[in-house]
Amino acid sequence: MQMIVTTSHKPERRQVVEALELARRLKVRYVSRRHLVRRKGETVVVVESKGISALKDDKRLFFHPSLAVIRRSNIKSGERDYLIESLSLNGDESVLDCTLGLGSEAILIAHFLTKGKVVGLEKSKIVQIVVEDGIKRVDNVPKWVAEAVKRIEILNADYKEYVRSTKEKFDCVYVDPMFEHPSCNSPAMDNLRPFVDNSTVDVSDLEFMKKIARKRVVVKARWNDSIFERYEFNRVMGSPKSGISYGVIEV
Ligand SMILES: C[S@@+](CC[C@H](N)C(=O)[O-])C[C@H]1O[C@@H](n2cnc3c(N)ncnc32)[C@H](O)[C@@H]1O
Incomplete structure (x- = not known):
């Protein structure tokens, strides 16, 4: 690059x-x-x-916690959040987020881990730099975001290598690769796309994730993603309206 x-x-x-x-x-x-x-x-x-951004052609990548803020406020007003439901957290767990991206879901997860932590992996060096810098600098954000980001550790790493080599165990392992069939209505993802790694999650990756997970592995994909044909999950949950599904493997 x-x-x-x-x-x-x-x-x-x-x-x-x-x-x-x-x-x-x-x-x-x-x-x-x-x-x-x-x-x-x-x-x-x-x-x-006030932070680091990245430009490529007509796209601009920058950190903002707004997606996490919207999701948390939806949860507060009684809406279901299938990521949080599928992880079934008590609040004291460790969660490996294999695909940090913009960090929105890592922030949301960390919010529900008052005594736990999130380790977020990101393969793209530029995405890792922009998001780690943004997460360290957060100001003018709700107090819960400022508290949650303190429980996130970020590493520039390929999860495919990490899950095969780490000696560490996590209560939950979460992976959200780029969708095989992207939806066109996410400006945040559109801006992220030129900077990311597009590889899909393989069944062999899931086998290694299971080895380092104490409780469960959760995979996010669109309902028509081939992972749902390639792997039989214990349960799949999600909103038919958004088409986004979470496959859960209980360990
Ligand atoms: C769909 S985004 C994740 C979005 C994230 N859940 C959020 O809340 O912003 C996928 C991210 O995973 C990263 N990624 C893809 N393959 C990876 C790999 N093998 N190791 C680590 N990160 C990877 C991509 O670069 C991209 O930033």
Whole structure:
């Protein structure tokens, strides 16, 4: 992936220092914003005054906890949340979120783990950087979000390798790969798509997830995803309206 680092327009000195340090860490070029020439397909990492974002063609990736906030408020007003139901949490568990993405579901899960923790894995370096930076900096967010993010640890890792090599065990393992048949009504996912890893979850991955899970493994997919033909789950739950399903494997 071709990548460069820059700042927003008229940066403060600290943004330039941060951008230079980030470019060094990523082993890519730093270009001052004044001299930036955008190229098709190139990822531009932008150190803004309040966080890091990434641009690619017409898409902009940035962290915002709004999806978690909406879901929590739906739960508060009595709506079912099939992710939270399928995980059946007591509040003191450890959860491995194999596919962190924008971190929305990790935040929601961490909210229900007042005495537990979430470890979130993300294979795409740029997604991991943007989301980890955003999660560390959260301000002007509801108190519950600020509390929940303290219980999330983020690693830049491929879950396929991680679940095969880790010595750690987790109460629940959750995986939400990019959908085989994406729905077109999620602007957040549309902006994430150019930066992500699109691999599907294999039955052999699920076997290794079962080995490191004490209670259950949960897989999110659309109802017509091939994983539901390739694997027989103990139960599948979800809303027929959204077409999103959660396959549960009890260990
Ligand atoms: C559908 S998104 C996850 C969305 C997430 N549940 C949320 O709440 O924002 C899938 C994410 O998993 C990542 N991913 C895909 N394959 C992966 C792998 N093998 N290891 C780690 N992350 C992976 C993608 O890069 C992408 O960011």
